[in-house]
Amino acid sequence: MLTARPADMAAYATPPKSLTTDFDFPVRERLVPKQNEVLVPGATPDVAHLLLAGHTCRYRMLQDGRRQITAILVPGDICDLEALLAGRSSYAVSTLTRCTLGEIPLSRFASTHDPVLAAALQRRLRRDEAIAREWIVSLGRRDGIERTAHLLCELRWRLAEVGQATDDSYELRITQHDLADALGLTSVHVNRVLMNLRAERLIHLKGGRLTIIDRTRLKHLAQFDPAYLVQ
Amino acid sequence: MLTARPADMAAYATPPKSLTTDFDFPVRERLVPKQNEVLVPGATPDVAHLLLAGHTCRYRMLQDGRRQITAILVPGDICDLEALLAGRSSYAVSTLTRCTLGEIPLSRFASTHDPVLAAALQRRLRRDEAIAREWIVSLGRRDGIERTAHLLCELRWRLAEVGQATDDSYELRITQHDLADALGLTSVHVNRVLMNLRAERLIHLKGGRLTIIDRTRLKHLAQFDPAYLVQ
DNA sequence: CGTATAGTTGACCGGCCTCAATGGGTGTGG
DNA sequence: CCACACCCATTGAGGCCGGTCAACTATACG
Incomplete structure (x- = not known):
């Protein structure tokens, strides 16, 4: 769980200085404009994206242009959890607002068999699914x-x-x-x-x-x- | 993944003799009539249910009687995966047809830290979520x-x-x-x-x-x- | 063979969509 | 600091998909 941080309007303008998660890796911060692609389906990315500020979404496009967003992500969420766990993703990820993303190399997850980390990831997966069911x-x-x-x-x-x-x-x-x-x-x-x-x-x-x-x-x-x- | 088994009309009338899963525990088979409750939300069950024959569903009720099914389960699926992993469930499970269920004591999962088993369960969780997103x-x-x-x-x-x-x-x-x-x-x-x-x-x-x-x-x-x- | 459950069909209604135009707010460049 | 431009929000008119209500038929089961 994230450490509570005072909400401030400036959060979208300036990256947060510190944001502690249940697995605190050093992340490389990146500022991304709104309506920007973060992950395309089918790709095999080498970094996972921890959302630090702003809102992103997972979505799928139909052939005739119809789009359905399947998840809205808030700070503390991992945008591409499926890609992290499975190596590839069946959905796309895009920013909805200006965002600060933390990039975590996938290599940090691939080799480790840390049970605490595995449990944390499974908890996130279960939560994502619970939200999807409610949708x-x-x-x-x-x-x-x-x-x-x-x-x-x-x-x-x-x-x-x-x-x-x-x-x-x-x-x-x-x-x-x-x-x-x-x-x-x-x-x-x-x-x-x-x-x-x-x-x-x-x-x-x-x-x-x-x-x-x-x-x-x-x-x-x-x-x-x-x-x-x-x- | 399940071992392929010849489909036969009698599957719904008689429990299958053998159904191998990616974790083959001895299960106690139980024949359940159609439209029967298997799991009520909020409860803390002591067995997980592996569907062996028939169709079950996960669903949620709204207060005024509206019902939304959030998953249809087929043989080989674990009906109450969330309850298995989290100890309790946010959804209900019910049979849609006459079913054969295999009951697996939760105690078999609680203590073990078998990485193979954990990976199998995570794969099922990811698949359930992928299906939910498509829904x-x-x-x-x-x-x-x-x-x-x-x-x-x-x-x-x-x-x-x-x-x-x-x-x-x-x-x-x-x-x-x-x-x-x-x-x-x-x-x-x-x-x-x-x-x-x-x-x-x-x-x-x-x-x-x-x-x-x-x-x-x-x-x-x-x-x-x-x-x-x-x- | 009778009863209950599930499927089928028609008439009508309403929530949401489509198309279109206007108003407002925000960012950018001069 | 202002003006412009673009994007976004707002509003109206009309149409369609799917809901509601109701009746009837077919199928399953005892």
Whole structure:
């Protein structure tokens, strides 16, 4: 788990000075602009990417241009966990905002049989899968409003764990177009949903910062239960 | 990986005599009727369930009765992998058809630090997640027909791996209602989609057996690429 | 052979998509 | 520091996919 770090608006502008993870390797920091490819599927990369600041996503493209984001990653997450464990990846990874990435050579994982490290990686894998299952529930059985509310609750919870959400407010610079590709909607409808959540005085979103006004009602609307996030 | 076993219609009526897995523990076989609970979320079970015959599913219920199936399991799969690895489960497991389950005491996993076993379990975990991600893509960006076609392709591929699909035909006794809960549709619409696929002469489905008439066109329709299933 | 469950079909409705235009905010260059 | 340009957010009108409700038929099982 990440050491809590005070959330500050400058986090996106300047790389964090120190970010301790459950496996603290020396990492080479790299600043990446928004909407930039980090990993292409099928490639065999030689470094894994630890997200230090900003938001990235895993996604898959269909032939006719349709895109589905399968995971949104927050600081502390390993972007290309599958590539790290299996040597290659079935999904692509891209930045959603300006990001600071920490590059970890894959050679550090290949040879070691450290049981503590293995357990930490397995825990991350299980957590990623638990989040994916909840996304399946959202996409299959929650309507646009509930689904969006659920994602906002999930992000608040995950960002709070790494000290990037104070109270019920966090930085969210993801475009509505990208949110749409995560929620299985169109950007037009995401906009209507967000306007709706604003009108209901459930959230406040402006200038790249989201504030949950009424957490109780938002959680109830989304039927959000953070149990799946707790390992 | 499972040793290939000739697919036979009797598999659902009589437990298979031998089914070798990548970890072959002696298991206690149990015959379970269809639509039966195997695992309830939050519980701390003392046995893991290896599916030997039939189909089970992982699912989650919403408060108002909506249900979303997050995984369909075929022979050779471990139904409650999360419970096995984490001690408790965030999802429920239920049978979709009559099933033969092999019960493995959790104590066999808790103490051992067998690296071969750990690698096998991690491979299963990665595969489950890869399938979940593809479901996210289907639910988010494929319409009803494409989504159904994709699931039928996925099941054919997975069943062929364990010798339960000869050519392009396999036993499928899952009800349209349950298929709907997996596909994020209603049973009425699943029926229309299946009628459509039949009318297009892509599949044949009768008496609990599905036959893919035109595999090339079905794969193309679903944009099915089995790469994600290959570990 | 009767009963229950599952599949099939029709009519109508609504959430979300498509197309299109306008407004607003942010970054950049002069 | 301002002006421009581009990207993003917002809003309206109309259409379609899939949902809802309801009835009927077929199949499985005792």
